[in-house]
Amino acid sequence: xxxxxxxxxxxxxxxxxxxxxxTPVANAKAEAALPALGIKGMLRWAWTQLTSxxxxxxxxxxxxxxxxxxxxxxxxPANPSIVTQxxxxxxxxxxxxxxxxxxxxxxxxxxxxxYILLFISLIGCVVPRAIAHYKAMRSQPPRTPARLSRLPxxxxxxxxxxxxxxxxxxxxxxxxxxxxxxxxxxxxxxxxARPSLGAERGFLKEVGNLVFHTSLIGVLVSVAAGGxxxxxxxxxxxxxxxxxxxxxxYDQFTPGTNFQSSQLQPYSIQLDKFQITFDRESKGKFGQxxxxxxxVTTRETPDAAPEKQVLKVNDPVxxxxxxxxxxxxxxAPVVTIRDGAGNVAMQGPVVAKxxxxxxxxxxxxxxxxxxxxxLGFAGFFLPTAFVTEEGVSFSGDPELINPQLTLNxxxxxxGLDAGSPQNVFELxxxxxxxxxxxxxxxxxxxxxxxSTYTLPNGKGSISFDGVKRYIGVxxxxxxxxxxxxxxxxxxxxxLVTSLYVNRRRVWVRTGTHPDGRTMVEYGLLAxxxxxxxxxxxxxxxxxxTDEWGLDSQKAPSGTVDNGPADTVHAGxxxxxxxxxxxxxxxxxxxxxxxxxxxxx
Numbered sequence: 166x167x168x169x170x171x172x173x174x175x176x177x178x179x180x181x182x183x184x185x186x187x188t189p190v191a192n193a194k195a196e197a198a199l200p201a202l203g204i205k206g207m208l209r210w211a212w213t214q215l216t217s218x219x220x221x222x223x224x225x226x227x228x229x230x231x232x233x234x235x236x237x238x239x240x241x242p243a244n245p246s247i248v249t250q251x252x253x254x255x256x257x258x259x260x261x262x263x264x265x266x267x268x269x270x271x272x273x274x275x276x277x278x279x280y281i282l283l284f285i286s287l288i289g290c291v292v293p294r295a296i297a298h299y300k301a302m303r304s305q306p307p308r309t310p311a312r313l314s315r316l317p318x319x320x321x322x323x324x325x326x327x328x329x330x331x332x333x334x335x336x337x338x339x340x341x342x343x344x345x346x347x348x349x350x351x352x353x354x355x356x357x358a359r360p361s362l363g364a365e366r367g368f369l370k371e372v373g374n375l376v377f378h379t380s381l382i383g384v385l386v387s388v389a390a391g392g393x394x395x396x397x398x399x400x401x402x403x404x405x406x407x408x409x410x411x412x413x414x415y416d417q418f419t420p421g422t423n424f425q426s427s428q429l430q431p432y433s434i435q436l437d438k439f440q441i442t443f444d445r446e447s448k449g450k451f452g453q454x455x456x457x458x459x460x461v462t463t464r465e466t467p468d469a470a471p472e473k474q475v476l477k478v479n480d481p482v483x484x485x486x487x488x489x490x491x492x493x494x495x496x497a498p499v500v501t502i503r504d505g506a507g508n509v510a511m512q513g514p515v516v517a518k519x520x521x522x523x524x525x526x527x528x529x530x531x532x533x534x535x536x537x538x539x540l541g542f543a544g545f546f547l548p549t550a551f552v553t554e555e556g557v558s559f560s561g562d563p564e565l566i567n568p569q570l571t572l573n574x575x576x577x578x579x580g581l582d583a584g585s586p587q588n589v590f591e592l593x594x595x596x597x598x599x600x601x602x603x604x605x606x607x608x609x610x611x612x613x614x615x616s617t618y619t620l621p622n623g624k625g626s627i628s629f630d631g632v633k634r635y636i637g638v639x640x641x642x643x644x645x646x647x648x649x650x651x652x653x654x655x656x657x658x659x660l661v662t663s664l665y666v667n668r669r670r671v672w673v674r675t676g677t678h679p680d681g682r683t684m685v686e687y688g689l690l691a692x693x694x695x696x697x698x699x700x701x702x703x704x705x706x707x708x709x710t711d712e713w714g715l716d717s718q719k720a721p722s723g724t725v726d727n728g729p730a731d732t733v734h735a736g737x738x739x740x741x742x743x744x745x746x747x748x749x750x751x752x753x754x755x756x757x758x759x760x761x762x763x764x765x
Contacts, residue, residue, distance in 0.1 A: 215282070216289025224283040231279055235270035238262060242269065242419055246586060271392065272422060284385050291378045298371045305351045306363035309672045316672075316688030318702035324713050326681030335675045335683050335713070336360045342708045343671060361674040367692070373662025376655055383652030387645035393423045395643040403497045403514045403635040407435040410485055410640075428642070430485030435462045437473075439494060439634040443563055452523060452563055459491055459636050476638075486642055493637030495519050495526055498546055498570050499630040504535035505623050511535075514633050517546040518590045523560040524548045528572065529592045531579050535625060539579045542627070543592045544572035544610070570629050572610040574600040574620055600624060668692035669701060685709070 202210070214220060239247045248268045252259035266273035313319055324330050330338075340350045340362050348364035398415035400408050408414050410432050442456035459476040463484055474482050481488040497514035504510040510532045517526035530542035549562035550569035558571060575597035581587065600621050603609050607621045612629035619626045673687045687705065691698045710716075 212289065215286050216293075217286075218290050221283065221286040221290055224279060224286055228276075228279050228283055231276050232270065234267045238267050238270075240268060240270065242272070280385070280389070284382065287378060287382045287385070291375060291382065294371075294378075295375050298368075298375065301371075302368050306349065306365045306670065309353060309361040309363055309674055310688070313672055313674060313686050313688035316690050318689035318698055320687055320702065320706055322685040322687075322706070322709060322713075322715060324683040324685065324715065326683075328683075328713065330683055330713060332675040332677050332683050333360055335685055336362055336673060338712050339673045339675075339685070339687075339709060340364070342712060343673075343705070346705070346708070348671060359674055359676045361672060364671040364673075365669065367666055367668035370663050370666040370668050373659040373664075373666060376659030377663060378659075380652040380656035380659060384649050384656065387649035387652060390645035391421070391643040391649070393421050394428070395421045395641070395645070396424050396428070397639065397641045399492075399637065399639055401516055401635055401637050402434075402436040403516070404436055404439060404633045407433055408638075409433045410487070415640075430465075430487075431467060432485040433464045433467070434482070434484065434489065436460075436636060437462055439636055441494065441563075441634075454563070457491060457494060476636075486644070488641050490639045490641070491636055492639045493519075495635055496524060496546060496548060496565075496568075497633045497635045498528065498568075499633060500530065500570075501628040501630055502530070502532050502535070502540065502625065503627075504532070504540070504625040505538070506536055507625075508536070510540070510625070514635070516589075516635055520545070521560070524563045525560045527590065528570065529590055530572075531581065531589075531592065533579055533581045535576075538576040538624065539581075540620075540624065541575040541577075541579055541592050541594070541597055542572045542610075543575075543594070544570065546570050548632075565632055568614055568632050570610075570612040572612070572627070573602045574610060574624075574627075576600055576624055667695045667697065669695065669698065671705065 239251050241248045248263075251268075252263060262268065266275070270276055310316070324335060336352060340352050343350050343362075343364045346366070348366045349368075350362055350364040352362045353360060396419060398418040400414065400416050402408055410429050412418060412426060412429070437460045439460075440458045441454050442458075444450050444453045444455050447453075457478050461474050461476050461482065462471045463474055463482065464471055465484060476482050476489065476491050478491050481490045483489075495517055497516050499514045500511070501509060502511040511530070511534065515528060515530050517528045519525075520527050526546045528542070528544050528546050530540075532540040532542075545558075547558060547560040547567075547569045548564060549560050549566040550558055551561045551567075552558050558569070575592070575594055577597040580593065580596070587593075599605060601607050601610050610618050610627065612618060612627070614629055614631050617626055617628040668691065670690045670692075671687065673685065675686075676684045678684055687702075687709075689698055689702050689705070
C-alpha cells in the first residue's frame with residue numbers, strides 16, 4: 166500500500182529531445198538567489214539581537230564578571246598612591262594592566278560599553294512588550310472554542326427545567342460570578358440557542374514582569390547617577406575640632422565622574438565629646454568596647470542656628486544631602502614642641518593610630534617649622550601603661566588610667582618641602598639623624614601628662630599636655646541611592662507578582678435541551694504551567710452550583726456529558742481526546758483573535 170502511495174507522489178519521468186532547451190521556469194529556479202540584506206537589514210537584525218531577553222541576561226552576567234577586576238586590583242580613584250606602588254612592585258605586568266584600565270575598572274571604556282549596551286537592551290526589551298501588553302489588556306477575550314472538551318479543565322452542569330433559568334440568564338449569572346472573582350468578561354450575543362462568554366484574568370503577571378525589568382533599568386540609572394554626581398570622603402575629628410564641607414576640609418576625597426565643587430553645601434559639624442562604654446562584667450570580653458557615642462553640633466548653613474545631634478555606629482547624621490558615618494576612634498595626645506630657638510614650632514593634638522589591644526597606638530609627629538633643623542618623632546601611646554621586668558611596655562586597659570607617651574626623636578630634612586605626598590602615620594628615618602632612642606646614650610623619651618623633655622644638642626623640647634579623643638567619619642553623597650532602593654523594592658515586588666499570579670482563561674457556553682433543561686459547559690486554559698488550574702475549576706464550579714441551587718456531584722474523572730443527564734458532571738477532558746494536542750486545537754479554533762496568536 167505504501168509503495169502505491171509513494172508511486173503516486175513521484176512525478177512520471179518525461180523524455181525531452183536532445184536538442185530541446187531548458188524552460189524559462191527551470192532557468193529562473195537555477196538563477197534564483199536570496200536578496201541582499203543591505204544596511205537597513207543588517208541594522209534591523211543587529212537591533213533585534215541586542216533587544217532580545219537572552220542578550221540582556223548575557224550582558225547582565227558579563228557586567229558582573231567585568232566588575233571582578235575591581236576587587237582584585239587596587240583602584241586609582243580610591244587610592245592613587247597604592248596603585249603607583251603596585252605598579253612599582255610589579256614591573257613585569259603593572260603597566261600592561263594600567264593600559265587595560267584595570268586600575269580604573271568602573272570608569273573604563275569597556276565597562277562603560279557593557280553598561281550602556283545592557284541599558285539599551287533592557288529598554289528595547291521592555292518597551293515593545295509593554296505596548297503589546299497594553300493592547301492585549303484593551304482587546305476582548307478570545308472567541309469561544311468550538312469544542313470546550315479539548316481544554317485541560319472541562320466540566321458540564323445541567324439546570325433542571327423546573328428551575329426556570331433559561332440559557333440567556335445562566336450565561337448572565339456566570340458572567341456576574343466571574344466578574345466578582347476578578348475576571349474580565351465578554352458575553353457573546355445569543356446566536357439562537359448557544360450563548361457563551363469568554364473571561365480572562367492574570368494580567369498582573371505580565372505587569373509584574375514588566376515592572377521587574379523596568380525597575381532593573383531604574384536601578385542601572387540610579388547607580389549611574391550616583392557614580393557620576395556622587396562623592397565620598399574621610400575626615401578625622403578631634404574633640405573640639407570643626408569640619409566644614411569644603412574640598413580643603415577633607416583628609417581624603419573621592420569625586421564622581423561629573424562632580425562639581427558647587428555641589429558641596431557648606432555645612433559644618435563640630436565634635437563636642439566622644440564617649441566609649443567598655444565591658445566591665447563579661448568574662449573573656451573584659452575591656453571590649455560595647456558602645457560609641459559622639460555628641461556633635463551641626464549647622465546646615467553658616468548662618469543657620471546650631472543643632473545638637475548624636476552620631477553613633479550605624480546611625481549616621483544627615484546634612485546637606487550627605488550621610489556622615491562613624492567609622493573609627495582613638496586617642497590624640499596633646500603636645501607642645503619648641504625648637505632650638507625656644508619658639509613654639511607645633512602645638513595641638515596628634516592622632517595616634519590603633520595598633521593593638523587596649524588601644525595600644527602608634528604616634529608619628531612631624532615638625533617642619535622647627536629651626537634650625539626640622540624635627541621628627543616616632544613612638545607609641547599607652548592609655549594604661551605597664552612595664553614588665555624585661556622593660557617591655559604594653560597597655561593593660563583601654564581607659565586613660567596611666568597614659569604614657571614613648572617616643573624616639575630625629576632631626577634633619579623631613580622631605581615635605583619637595584611636595585611629594587607622604588603618609589602622616591609613617592616617618593621615613595633613612596635621611597634623618599636620631600636624637601633619642603634606646604640604643605643611644607640619651608635613651609628614649611617617656612612622658613606622662615604634664616611632663617616636659619628637653620631634646621639633646623639644644624634641638625628644643627617636647628611637652629605632653631594631655632589627651633583627647635578623636636573619631637573617623639566617612640561622608641557619602643549619592644543622589645541615586647534612594648531611587649536605587651525604591652527600584653530594587655519594585656523589582657522584588659514585580660518578580661514575586663510574576664511568579665505567583667497565573668494567566669487564565671475561562672469559557673462558558675449554555676444551551677437549551679429539547680426537554681427544557683439548560684445545559685452548561687465550561688472550560689479553563691492557563692498560559693504556561695499552572696498547577697492550580699484544577700482547583701480554580703472546582704472553585705468556579707462551586708460558585709455556579711451555589712448560584713443555581715444545584716446538587717454538586719462530581720462525575721468520575723475523564724467523563725464528559727455528551728447528552729441529557731440528571732446529574733451534574735465535571736472532570737478533565739475525555740481520555741480519547743487526551744492524546745490530541747489540546748492547546749494547539751484551541752489556538753486554531755481561535756485563529757481570529759490576535760491574543761490567541763500571541764499564546765501560540
